[in-house]
Amino acid sequence: MMQWESAPGFPDFSGSGGYPLETQPLSNEDRAEVERFLEARPLHTVFLSSLIRDNGVVSPLNRGIFYGCRNDDGSLEGVALLGHATIFETGNPECIQAFASLSKDFPNTHLIRGEPDKIESFWNFYGSGRRRARLFSRELLLEKQSPAATCEPVPALRQATLADLEMVVNANAAMMLHESGINPLIKDRTGFYERIGRRIWRGRIWLLVEDDQLVFKSDIIAENAHAAYLEGVYVASEKRRQRYGLRCLSQLTNHLLSRTKTVCLTVNVKLPGALRFYERVGYQVAGSYDTIYLQN
Secondary structure: OOOOOOOOOOOEEEOOOOOEEEEEEOOHHHHHHHHHHHOOOHHHHHHHHHHHHHHOOOOHHHOEEEEEEEOOOOOEEEEEEEEOEEEEEEOOHHHHHHHHHHHOOOOOOOEEEEOHHHHHHHHHHHOOOOOOEEEEEEEEEEEEOOOOOOOOOOOOOEEOOHHHHHHHHHHHHHHHHHHHOOOHHHHOHHHHHHHHHHHHHOOOEEEEEEOOEEEEEEEEEEEOOOEEEEEEEEEOHHHOOOOHHHHHHHHHHHHHHOOOOEEEEEEEOOOHHHHHHHHHHOOEEEEEEEEEEEOO
């Protein structure tokens, strides 16, 4: 077997065939290769691939660093974004160990997310470090591949503009506080406004406003030719059970399916009412994720 010398600062791990794995930062020159790797499981990698599509492999807008884990012939066996949100794609246990080891060098990580068995393996290596978990969350991955049943159209459903920034920021901040226990307007007010503004500029927030009040909102967090991923689906409490959410989400889903193959989102398992709502629109369970929120 070849003698392996790991690059300084980067651990090497034995691959499944007894060969070492090399784990190093990726560059923009690796973009085409990384995109091909992520396309193997487009439903699970839409967030990572959309970041690369929007910002490139290397960009401060990614809020982290993309790493690749390669086998002895140089082929990718894993890709991870390590940073504010740590998310990885690999079927190789040694890659998971490598990513977990490297993640300990990122003190500002807010959350770690992945499929439950992979997160369990990741945490076995990562959890022995300095960071502690603040909250564990299990979410169901839902998807829809065919158009939703025809509902009464909502002509006023539209893309948000920067004039809507304040109401969108307030709605998203409230939802994030409820989900994670962190208020982004306190933790990173300027950055939060900038990220929401950038999302609006990209045309990825849709909403319904009546009498200057937000009735419905949804963020397209990520999108490519294979999938669109929604988060922040909001229906004003006083408008619930009046078909506003059903009609707006059905219309938005059908709009997205005209240009991509599937639309997906996640729902916390502790919210059965939300799950029933998405099932009424026609979304079906396609998997699950675990999210670990870390202590500051």
